[in-house]
Amino acid sequence: MGYGWIIVFLLVLLLGCGYVSWHVWQILPLAVVGKWIVVGALLLCIVCFFTNFILGLDNKPMPIAITLYEVGNSAVFVGLYLLLLFLVLDLGRLLHLVPRSFLYNSWAGTVSVVVIMIGLFVYGYFNYLHKERVPLTLQSAKPMKQQHRLVMMTDLHLGYHNRADEFRKWVDKVNEEQPEAILIAGDIIDGSIRALIDQDMAAEFRRLKAPVYACLGNHEYLSGEPRAKKFYQDAGIHLLIDNHSVVPLAGGDSILIVGRDDRTNKKRASLQHLMKFAPKSYYTILMDHQPYHLEEAQQAGIDFQLSGHTHYGQVWPVSWIEDLIYEDAFGPLQKGNTQYYVSSGIGIWGGKFRIGTRSEYVVADIK
Structure with a gap:
């Protein structure tokens, strides 16, 4: 395995994290403390992925290693679909198909994003289980x-x-x-x-x-x-x-x-x-x-x-x-x-x- 694609992947991941974090911050209808808690939790999950990748898991007890692996690696896929969803919403806003208010301090926007993500990943999980x-x-x-x-x-x-x-x-x-x-x-x-x-x-x-x-x-x-x-x-x-x-x-x-x-x-x-x-x-x-x-x-x-x-x-x-x-x-x-x-x-x-x-x-x- 070459390392070039790994570097590109990590750079894209960092840029994507910034884009998603900014949009999550904007759409949440919460006080600043609440926004920090949610965005911080998302970023912590991504940090798990990086630490797993760089430091490894073999030096940790099995239950902790399993949890860190599943949280960190699952966060990459969640981040990917949040990125795609916010890109679609941004495009819709530019084309005047999505009102600007839907993306800023919006309960409607927040609930819609959460429901879509839960539905998508519940489907993805059960689809994976089927062999x-x-x-x-x-x-x-x-x-x-x-x-x-x-x-x-x-x-x-x-x-x-x-x-x-x-x-x-x-x-x-x-x-x-x-x-x-x-x-x-x-x-x-x-x-x-x-x-x-x-x-x-x-x-x-x-x-x-x-x-x-x-x-x-x-x-x-x-x-x-x-x-x-x-x-x-x-x-x-x-x-x-x-x-x-x-x-x-x-x-x-x-x-x-x-x-x-x-x-x-x-x-x-x-x-x-x-x-x-x-x-x-x-x-x-x-x-x-x-x-x-x-x-x-x-x-x-x-x-x-x-x-x-x-x-x-x-x-x-x-x-x-x-x-x-x-x-x-x-x-x-x-x-x-x-x-x-x-x-x-x-x-x-x-x-x-x-x-x-x-x-x-x-x-x-x-x-």
Whole structure:
């Protein structure tokens, strides 16, 4: 992960905080003390985000770390939608569609903003909790004696917010599908391996009733790659880092699964180099966390590529930005004989809100 986008993000966040704070101050029909209390509380939540980001949470007791994470990271999304809402109201004022009095010391304006925000984030929370089952058919040009089912996931982001009690429900959903193998294309860990160890999430992985294959994502590097590898070993996960594995399936069939290192590692092997040492007779699935340079899989003769990373922006209108960045920011794609699926992820980073996007897992049948 580069640091340029982080600096830009933090600068935009600071400017947005100033704009939102000014408008909240203006619209509140309260005395100066009341305005300071409300604006101060909002800014304190944003400060939580910065302190979490800079100082980390691993040195704090778990209940405090969980609270700081959820408050600070949720505040970013609340701030985004307050920013959008006030921009719309400002535009309406300039076009004489919204009276100026609505934005200044106004009970009507304040109540309207509060109701809209509560409604939006209640919807976003329950939309996040729903895990969409995405059926996918993979057509194999290689001979298969029978149909085979795989479950695929990306971006679990387990940690201080996606905790063991929630992950337990995901495990149950996966087991209900009775897959022959489970593929996870990166970002199992959100940012702290300590949160997974303290909650014994390795035990939940061991409840999965099919072998699990995974590749690294950028968040594994944030959490400390060596410790992430140790967790995968304890969880019984087959971690493929610039490596491949022939996976036996029912009826004597087999498939080849290739796992790339995340592009955070600038020294990762090229896909062309990886495929030089891989057998060519199997249906081949590539796990590559970040969906850049999709043409490489087609050129390497990959049958199917699974990626994630984008979360499809998590919330609108960030999803529109993702569409500008990636050739395929979300969903299926076909390039020549290669099928692709970029998942929006079953988990989430930051606040537990999905607005205009979905949390999902893929149930793929190879025919």
